[in-house]
Amino acid sequence: MTQLDQLKLSGQLPSPRGVALAVLELSRRDNATLGEIARVVQTDPALSGRLIKLANSASHIARPVVSVQEAVVRQGMSTVRQLALGFSLLDQFRNGACTAFDYQEYWSHSLLMALSLQALGARVHVAAADELFICGLLAQVGRLALATAYPAEYDAVLHAHRTDPSKSLITLERSRLEIDHIELGIVMMTDWGMPRVFTIPLAHYQDPEYTSFPHDSRANSLMLMLRLSHRLADLALGSADGRMQLAREWMTLATELDLPPENAGSFIDEVIAQWHDWGALLKIPTSVLPPFAEISHGSAEASDDEAPLRIVVADGNAFTRRKIMALLVEDSGHVVYPADNGNSALALAMEVLPHVIIAHINLPLLDGLELCQALRATDEGRRMHILLMSDEHAEDQLARAYEAGADGYAHSALSAKSLRTRLCAAQRLLQLQNAWERDRAQLRQIAAELAVANRRLANAALTDALTGLPNRRSAMDQLEQAWSAAARADTPLAVMVVDIDHFKHINDTHGHALGDKVLREAANALRASSRREDSVCRIGGEEFLVICPNTDLAAAMQSAERLRATLSARRIAVGEAECTITASIGVAVREYDTADIDGLVSAADQALYAAKEAGRNQVCTQRRRPVAVEAP
Numbered sequence: 027m028t029q030l031d032q033l034k035l036s037g038q039l040p041s042p043r044g045v046a047l048a049v050l051e052l053s054r055r056d057n058a059t060l061g062e063i064a065r066v067v068q069t070d071p072a073l074s075g076r077l078i079k080l081a082n083s084a085s086h087i088a089r090p091v092v093s094v095q096e097a098v099v100r101q102g103m104s105t106v107r108q109l110a111l112g113f114s115l116l117d118q119f120r121n122g123a124c125t126a127f128d129y130q131e132y133w134s135h136s137l138l139m140a141l142s143l144q145a146l147g148a149r150v151h152v153a154a155a156d157e158l159f160i161c162g163l164l165a166q167v168g169r170l171a172l173a174t175a176y177p178a179e180y181d182a183v184l185h186a187h188r189t190d191p192s193k194s195l196i197t198l199e200r201s202r203l204e205i206d207h208i209e210l211g212i213v214m215m216t217d218w219g220m221p222r223v224f225t226i227p228l229a230h231y232q233d234p235e236y237t238s239f240p241h242d243s244r245a246n247s248l249m250l251m252l253r254l255s256h257r258l259a260d261l262a263l264g265s266a267d268g269r270m271q272l273a274r275e276w277m278t279l280a281t282e283l284d285l286p287p288e289n290a291g292s293f294i295d296e297v298i299a300q301w302h303d304w305g306a307l308l309k310i311p312t313s314v315l316p317p318f319a320e321i322s323h324g325s326a327e328a329s330d331d332e333a334p335l336r337i338v339v340a341d342g343n344a345f346t347r348r349k350i351m352a353l354l355v356e357d358s359g360h361v362v363y364p365a366d367n368g369n370s371a372l373a374l375a376m377e378v379l380p381h382v383i384i385a386h387i388n389l390p391l392l393d394g395l396e397l398c399q400a401l402r403a404t405d406e407g408r409r410m411h412i413l414l415m416s417d418e419h420a421e422d423q424l425a426r427a428y429e430a431g432a433d434g435y436a437h438s439a440l441s442a443k444s445l446r447t448r449l450c451a452a453q454r455l456l457q458l459q460n461a462w463e464r465d466r467a468q469l470r471q472i473a474a475e476l477a478v479a480n481r482r483l484a485n486a487a488l489t490d491a492l493t494g495l496p497n498r499r500s501a502m503d504q505l506e507q508a509w510s511a512a513a514r515a516d517t518p519l520a521v522m523v524v525d526i527d528h529f530k531h532i533n534d535t536h537g538h539a540l541g542d543k544v545l546r547e548a549a550n551a552l553r554a555s556s557r558r559e560d561s562v563c564r565i566g567g568e569e570f571l572v573i574c575p576n577t578d579l580a581a582a583m584q585s586a587e588r589l590r591a592t593l594s595a596r597r598i599a600v601g602e603a604e605c606t607i608t609a610s611i612g613v614a615v616r617e618y619d620t621a622d623i624d625g626l627v628s629a630a631d632q633a634l635y636a637a638k639e640a641g642r643n644q645v646c647t648q649r650r651r652p653v654a655v656e657a658p
């Protein structure tokens with residue numbers, strides 16, 4: 027009798043109890059109905075809740091499942107049986123006699139595998155979500171079984187593995203227990219009715235060498251999904267030091283399932299969030315991780331020397347492609363994107379903008395030389411380091427490779443060392459490019475800051491600091507423009523010079539600070555009361571210039587009168603009391619004999635003088651006599 031047969035007969039293997047056992051036995055009957063299963067499940071509230079939660083977590087379900095019956099119908103008899111079993115094991119084996127076996131960590135790892143597999147299933151449609159969940163949850167049940175059946179011996183196995191990790195766990199299990207956890211796990215799962223479609227990839231997914239299922243087969247997809255899920259669980263529960271490497275391996279492996287590395291972050295962060303959620307429900311410990319993008323990029327201080335490269339490996343031969351990919355990932359943690367023909371290599375390169383492309387010269391669809399030429403014809407492709415590989419060393423091929431724009435040429439059987447050496451050149455290029463881009467970014471930043479500072483200075487040079495109005499210089503520029511526009515279009519142009527009366531007296535009586543306040547209030551009042559197209563400027567101490575395009579004398583006089591009235595109606599607080607001000611305004615319009623803007627302002631000044639002479643608080647034109655205007 028084999029060790030396995032003895033074990034099966036011994037009754038020492040983990041097996042379901044209670045409701046789960048009843049579900050298992052019931053489901054083995056030929057005439058069992060889903061209704062009967064649901065009734066049994068209902069007697070266990072914890073199991074009922076978990077089945078409902080699981081049924082609802084399959085994202086494609088529009089209407090939430092609220093009853094056990096519905097959950098059981100949706101999940102089907104075989105899935106319910108296995109879920110009941112998985113949860114029953116979890117509840118029974120939270121602790122055990124094998125001291126070196128961390129039962130809590132085991133379940134935490136298994137739960138994350140279950141959720142990851144389920145989430146991958148939503149992207150790669152190879153099996154129902156609940157089936158994938160249970161497949162992940164029980165993927166390593168053989169380890170739990172060995173720890174349960176042989177606590178002392180397995181303790182020694184685990185210690186030996188920890189002391190010398192170069193010896194694989196499976197080898198140690200075999201040498202000490204004559205059976206390994208994978209074999210045992212498969213037997214147990216087969217006994218529990220797990221379909222072969224799952225047990226076959228489960229038996230192989232931990233092989234260090236790739237097991238060759240056909241590339242587009244369901245078994246291959248499941249095997250990759252199991253590897254990805256296992257690696258994710260290792261990443262989440264392992265030490266922070268190894269996370270970056272595992273994250274990059276994960277991204278590279280994910281490309282084999284057509285999951286683009288740029289989607290890895292959101293996928294993994296989502297699965298980790300579900301893990302926390304389920305962990306709380308099942309009372310299983312989980313760990314808090316930084317966002318995946320942070321893990322995969324490593325510390326911000328990583329130097330250019332350590333910076334991983336994005337590499338597209340294009341080879342029609344799956345074996346060579348995988349060999350190179352494995353070398354690149356294991357050796358230096360680069361992020362690698364596989365392509366099996368020239369067209370997909372080109373599309374991939376344009377999408378992920380790799381630093382390096384390693385392409386076989388005889389690629390299908392678009393050969394290596396054509397790929398090289400196509401890349402070199404683009405701005406992005408010109409910056410990539412292209413290494414072409416060939417199965418032969420032919421001089422004319424070498425020449426054609428360089429003519430097509432390749433940076434390097436190598437034999438396809440190149441060694442790891444030789445590949446590493448060649449990547450050094452690309453890494454150096456990357457360093458230079460990074461340094462150049464940093465310099466450029468710094469220059470752009472300086473230029474932007476300078477532009478802002480210049481704008482501020484220019485603005486300050488044209489603005490009066492006290493009132494925020496355009497200053498004399500700006501006023502004269504604006505007037506020049508208004509003059510030109512009026513001359514071109516033969517339209518009228520008027521200006522007003524507004525001067526606050528007896529302003530010296532205000533300063534002398536109330537102080538300079540109140541004088542400033544009066545100026546600010548006068549500026550605000552003038553701005554608020556003038557037309558939108560007029561420009562109010564401060565051209566001297568208590569003197570303002572209002573430029574009024576397209577305004578004839580009568581309209582200007584009317585506006586000036588309105589401004590005068592506004593100012594004189596203004597009450598300005600002086601401590602508890604108030605004071606009032608008045609202003610005199612001189613108005614001038616551009617006439618056929620007005621020489622230039624100085625002439626125009628001078629005419630307005632003369633009019634202002636006339637207004638002052640006439641007693642202040644009034645509006646005059648350049649004709650040196652007050653003009654009576656109607657109040658607006």
Ligand SMILES: Nc1nc2c(ncn2[C@@H]2O[C@H](COP(=O)(O)OP(=O)(O)OP(=O)(O)O)[C@@H](O)[C@H]2O)c(=O)[nH]1
Pocket residue numbers: 492525526527528529530531533537538539540541542545566567568638
């Ligand atoms: N508070 C304050 N006072 C200013 C400012 N700029 C000029 N002044 C003062 O404004 C006063 C102008 O006085 P004058 O030119 O004699 O004119 P006025 O007292 O208004 O008399 P009339 O114009 O003839 O009505 C001076 O005392 C200046 O010191 C300023 O920015 N703030």
